[in-house]
Amino acid sequence: MDIRFSYLNYLAPDAKALEADLSRRAEAGWALQWLIAGLACFRRTDRRDLRYCVELKPRPSEEEEGYLTLCADAGWELAEETSVFRIFASRPGTCPAPLQTDAALDFQENWRTVLREARANALYLPMVFLIDLLFSLLFARSVVHWWEIFLDPVYLLFIPLLLLILAWDLGYFLWLGRFRRRCREAVERGHGLPLPSRRAARGRRFASAACGLAMAACLLLAFLPPFLPSGRINAVEHPGDQYPLVRAEDLGLPSSRDSGYLLWEGSSLLRHGEALTYSGDHLVRSVYYACRWERLARAVCASLVEEEGDGDALHFHDPVSLSPVDLGFDESWLYDGGDWQSLLLREGTVVASVEGPADLTDPAVLAVLRQRLGL
Secondary structure, eight states: OOEEEEEOOOOGGGHHHHHHHHHHHHHTTEEEEEEETTEEEEEEOOOSSOOEEEEEOOOOOTTHHHHHHHHHHTTEEEEEEOSSEEEEEEOTTOOOOOSOOOHHHHIIIIIHHHHHHHHHHHHHHHHHHHHHHHHHHHTOSSOOOGGGGGGOHHHHHHHHHHHHHHHHHHHHHHHHHHHHHHHHHHHHTTOOOOOOOHHHHHHHHHHHHHHHHHHHHHHHHHHSOOOSOOOOEEESSOOOTTSSOOOGGGGTOOOOTTOOEEEEEEOSSEEEEEEEEEETTEEEEEEEEEESSHHHHHHHHHHHHHHHTOTTSOOSSOOOOOEEOOSSSSEEEEEEOSSOEEEEEEETTEEEEEEESSOTTOHHHHHHHHHHTTO
């Protein structure tokens, strides 16, 4: 076959690694036809004197046409141009000299600027993420339930992908700093610019491609409708017996069977349920969390206790102060408003909250709560 394709999405600092790669292929009888978005097309050639020279693409200037003419006079013709590189191929029957003979001048006019811009670009996403996170924490109007990320299966995919991208950007930023110092030290000693190793350059281009795919996946997860089955229920209906939620009739209250609300959602790491049932003018609210780890259950408890006293949080009641109480659970807190009580409890990895016009410390009521919550 006279045509071959290859993935050559080299990063800007690896320009000379791309040059060495193209020259190796030329020695094996393959000439570059085109290079688009990292995908390169080669054709079989009989030339044995074909060589390549790769430069960083300079900013547009009025001297560019004259420079290309000088390159042609020196035996180099422009073979391909991308957004990052300018690739020259040797003209048949010539033995052209290197285009860049002054490493110090090349570093001052090209490499220093490109490396500085590459470092700024590598730091852009981590800085945006950090600033957004700080603003979210500093200006949050209510308690931040960070553990809610475990409720959505989409987020369980989104977060590892985002962490992969951030890790690559930070690692690339640090590497660019070291590479820039190496270049500066080399030209100060009168040496040529350092040539990245073939293996390292290949690793960087494949890591960059993987992060590009991860970014595309994040965009799809963020803007497309969820495609993972979550078993989420969000409906105005009376909660049935199949959910571990407490209803008005469980507390010995007459219930309105035609009114209520049920929410059931979550993932394998955290399940969440919520039910509202009415008994006349009274409301019974039940919240349930099933956590994968006890440490997560403790974190859920801590933030729910704090939220009960937060005036900016969304409540079905005025902010209250929960007090620790011993009711036979691993942990429990109670607010007693006389004709209305709020109980928050943790038993192992299960966290539950019940609010309503009932005595939630009554042993008979507690036995019903344990049965309904599956404790």
